[in-house]
Amino acid sequence: MSVDGFPPRSPGRARVGADAFARLSDDDLATCVHCGLCLDACPTFRITGLETESPRGRIYLMTQWKRGTLPFDEEQVKHIDLCLGCRTCEGVCPSGVPYGRIIEAGRADVEDQRRPSLKRATSRVALRQLVGHPGRLRAAGAAARVAQKLHLTSVARSGRMLPRLRARFRAPAGNIAPAIGQRKHRVAFLVGCVMPIMYPQSHDAAVKLLQLAGCEVWFPPGERCCGALFAHNGDLEGAERLREANMRVYEAGTFDALIVDSAGCGAHLKDFYPGLKGRVKDLTEWLAEVGLPEPKREARIRVTYQDACHLVHAQRIKNQPRDLIRALPGVEWIEMRHADICCGAAGLYSTLEPDMSNRILQQKLEDVLATHADVIAVANPGCQMQLEVGLRAHGSAMKVEHVSEVLLRGY
Amino acid sequence: MPLPQPVAEELRRIVGRESVIDAPNDLRIFERDGSIEGAVPDAVVLASSTEHVSAVIKVAAKHRIPVVPRGAGTGLSGGAVTIRGGIALQVTRMRKILAIDPVAQTALVEPGVVNQELSLVAAQHGLFYAPDPSSQKACTIGGNAAENSGGPHCLYYGVTTNHVLGMEVVLADGSVHWVSGDAPDRVGLDLCGVLVGSEGTLCAITKIKVRLLRIPPSIATMLAAFPSIETASQAVSAVIGHGIVPAALEMMDSVTVGAVEAHYHAGYPTDAGAVLLVEVDGIAESTRELMAAIGKILGENQGYAIREAQTPAERELLWAGRKGAIGALGRIKPNYYLHDGVVPRSRLPQVLSAVGEIGEHYQLPVANVFHAGDGNLHPNILFDLRDRQVLHQVEAAGEEMLRAVVELGGALSGEHGIGLEKSAFMPWIYNPDDLGAMHRVKDVFDADGILNPGKIFPDPSRKSVHLAGRTGLAVEAKWW
Known part of the structure; x- marks a missing residue:
């Protein structure tokens, strides 16, 4: 150990300035003109009222680190940690600051600088060892499911967070689901890591909708986690390894589009997989493009919708899920206030920053409950889990469903 | 320390x-x-x-x-x-809307309430809060009252002070007072009028009672392109000369239009020398009539590509472009230095050509966005702070532009306040007696000078802004 309590560093490594923050781009940082239009779009600023917990403040901090005008200060890393990575700020930024890219690079740089914490080290190991390997994650999911059946998890905090687990999603034999009716498109489907275990019903519904829309659905064998969870937590190298592995899988097949029904994965694929340029589509984006057949049933429910940050802000997909749901006969639509503001889930954030996550959730629930909807539709598993936990704690009967499930009610 | x-x-x-x-x-x-x-x-x-x-x-x-x-x-x-x-x-945690009275058409808010949030909530009662600074997505009502902020629609509706009915304020000794109240007619000495726009130098604001207005039944928004800033300015004069006061009348030059289009894709014609955004509101018959008249005047004054927003979404997009214009300039250069001088409307073409010449002289790009209807300029000098050589030029150019404004009979600020940035220039428009009178007001409220010192009043030790002059972190820090 060195005298200041930090672990020893490799010789010659600068502790401040550009060398220590090599991944952060000064040109990216320089696009911020400090106008402050992003402040009230930021969930953590809305809660704390503090410049240090705002996008502008975080960019200012990282800029100073990068330029060496502020020393790296372990205490200040909490401002970076508290960022949800929701990218709401990007949508309102007139200057086009690539905040998502900045915060991911900043986090990766910070990980090299900071004193290791057990919690973060554990989450990184868990990501690499568990999520990075689909077989191991499935095994863990199966174990959790057994534990739930035996009521073993009622004591564990994480057990309360998990939804009731069902049998995991399985790709059909031959890894193909045929089009219903005339085959118009051939699409690949991202099964992913968390969705098939936590919310198999969302995938089931999504695949059914694709088939109804005349798509032959291919499930690329050997596909792994897309890497989004890694990148969001400052493990860019881990994400890169997964991208390389996945690209080999995708290049072996032919498809018109790669369909993603989890917003976080979709955003990551669009940003980090240049080889798939233009072919990554969110489920709702694709369905709005190719069209669904006439619904056969009335839905008869009051529905509202929580935007997924990585859909509305990162992918700028706002109208498609709304339009699709509203087109269902019998649906009573209600737009929720602040629908495009994060619910506090944000991937691993709810585990790493439970206090802030919960404060954001409580603020969100006021808007959710005020809709008096029967169902709140979501587009990402993290949002679903977070809202389920919150609604359950409030004793509300409101159901949380993936957009795909809501849409399938019409067929 | x-x-x-x-x-x-x-x-x-x-x-x-x-x-x-x-x-x-x-x-x-x-x-x-x-x-x-x-x-x-x-x-x-x-x-x-x-x-x-x-x-x-x-x-x-x-x-x-x-x-x-x-x-x-x-x-x-x-x-x-x-x-x-x-x-x-x-005061950003004081963000409760305490009451909305739909009959009296007033709202009582804490100072940290975000401007746009108030209008969104008031809309449930068919009401809105009129002053709309371009930063309304984030700026607070407390800040608006302290700075007496304006906005595009203040041409017709008036600025913040015309919408504040009363305030709860804390004076320099910590005592709490209400100034004015419910009536738009302020009885007795108009203390509220003194405190709105005092930029934090006389009091801290803790509650604000504001007037809300009924959302007009019909709003029409028109965009027109012009070959040059001069022709667009003449068109502005022509519209107002016909006795028409639109709800908003905004101009952007070609540099700004390019930056805005890159982000908003609002359909601004990028080949134009200048673009005008005109809005009228009222009952449907009158907005239709006014729009037809305005369209005709603009056409007669070399306006082209004149089009009216057909849907609320289209209208919102046109406005998003205007309201995000200043931030969008970050696409051209990472920093800018912005003034907000005001001139009599008829002097717009003159002041703008002076601004253009100053930019050329210093070889600095200048982007113009402004409230053309009330002669409120916003010339933005674009630069990159990382290039230190340019800083003195930026300072000098900014000062010369303001000088041009004052020489044409204008004022230092239309809506941003004097603050730190323009205090050194106050003697250009006020003589020592005028400034002495202001000082005496300051002394009544804050004799010890603890409330926002160093603002508004010229500080003899500071001759102008110190873009390059600050020591230590200053030059390293990023400003615009």
């Missing part, structure tokens, strides 16, 4: 441990607002109530520590910058 520990302890006892920030590295993040200069506060204190504000100011008064109220920090004249150090008194 950090606060003495006993003072910091006193403050912590008032607002709670978590609500006093005095870690030096964290304070650096609070050194700026939306303007160009920064200065590090000695502490940031987050108030959650009038009692907090009052108690904090009492402590500050006792120890003669400067207090600078701060909202979202979007101001463009350095109003929230702690130039003499002291306490940045943050």
Whole structure:
């Protein structure tokens, strides 16, 4: 150990300035003109009222680190940690600051600088060892499911967070689901890591909708986690390894589009997989493009919708899920206030920053409950889990469903 | 200089441990607002109530520590910058809309309520809050009242002071008072009129009662392109000369249009020398008639590609482009220096050609966005702070532009306030007697000078803005 309590560093490594923050781009940082239009779009600023917990403040901090005008200060890393990575700020930024890219690079740089914490080290190991390997994650999911059946998890905090687990999603034999009716498109489907275990019903519904829309659905064998969870937590190298592995899988097949029904994965694929340029589509984006057949049933429910940050802000997909749901006969639509503001889930954030996550959730629930909807539709598993936990704690009967499930009610 | 520990302890006892920030590295993040200069506060204190504000100011008064109220920090004249150090008194947690009275058409709000949020909530009653600064997504009503902010629609509706009915304020001794009340007609000495726009130098604002207006049944928005700024300015004069006062009348030059189009894709014609955005509201018959008349006048004055927004979404997009224009300039250069001088409308073409010449002389790109209807300029000098050589030129060009405004019979600021940025230029438009009168008002409210010191009044030690002059972090820090 060195005298200041930090672990020893490799010789010659600068502790401040550009060398220590090599991944952060000064040109990216320089696009911020400090106008402050992003402040009230930021969930953590809305809660704390503090410049240090705002996008502008975080960019200012990282800029100073990068330029060496502020020393790296372990205490200040909490401002970076508290960022949800929701990218709401990007949508309102007139200057086009690539905040998502900045915060991911900043986090990766910070990980090299900071004193290791057990919690973060554990989450990184868990990501690499568990999520990075689909077989191991499935095994863990199966174990959790057994534990739930035996009521073993009622004591564990994480057990309360998990939804009731069902049998995991399985790709059909031959890894193909045929089009219903005339085959118009051939699409690949991202099964992913968390969705098939936590919310198999969302995938089931999504695949059914694709088939109804005349798509032959291919499930690329050997596909792994897309890497989004890694990148969001400052493990860019881990994400890169997964991208390389996945690209080999995708290049072996032919498809018109790669369909993603989890917003976080979709955003990551669009940003980090240049080889798939233009072919990554969110489920709702694709369905709005190719069209669904006439619904056969009335839905008869009051529905509202929580935007997924990585859909509305990162992918700028706002109208498609709304339009699709509203087109269902019998649906009573209600737009929720602040629908495009994060619910506090944000991937691993709810585990790493439970206090802030919960404060954001409580603020969100006021808007959710005020809709008096029967169902709140979501587009990402993290949002679903977070809202389920919150609604359950409030004793509300409101159901949380993936957009795909809501849409399938019409067929 | 950090606060003495006993003072910091006193403050912590008032607002709670978590609500006093005095870690030096964290304070650096609070050194700026939306303007160009920064200065590090000695502490940031987050108030959650009038009692907090009052108690904090009492402590500050006792120890003669400067207090600078701060909202979202979007101001463009350095109003929230702690130039003499002291306490940045943050009111962003006081963000409750306390009451909306749909019959009296008023709202009572805390100072941290975000401007646009008030209009969104008021819309449930068919009402809106008229002053609409371009930063309305983030800026606070408290900040708006302190700066007497304007906005595109203030041409027709008037600026913030025309919409504030009364305020609860905390004076320099920590005492709490109400000034004015419910009636638009302020009875007796108009103290509210004195305090709105006092830029934090006379009081801290803790509650604001504002007037709400009924959302007009019909709104029509038109976009027109012109070959040059001069022709567009003539068209503005022609519209107003016909006795028409639109709800808003905005101009953008070609540099701005290019930057805005890149982000918003609002359909602004990028080949134009200037673009006008015109809005009228009222009952449907009258807006139709007015729009037809305006369209005709614009066409007669070399306007082309004239089109009216057909849907509310299209209208919103046209406005999004205008309201995000200043931030969008970050696409051209990472920093800019922005003034907001005002000239009599008829002098617009002259002042704009002067602005253009100054930019050319210093070889600095200048983007113009402005409230053409009321002659309020916003020339933005674009630069990159990382190129230190250019800073003196930027300062000199900014000063010359303001000089041109004043020589044409204009004023230093239309809506951003004097703040830090323009205080040195106050003697250009006020003689020593005028300034003395203002000083006497300041002395009545704040004899010890603890409330936002160093603002509005010229400081003999500062001749102009100090883009390059600040020491240490200043030149390293990023301003616009």
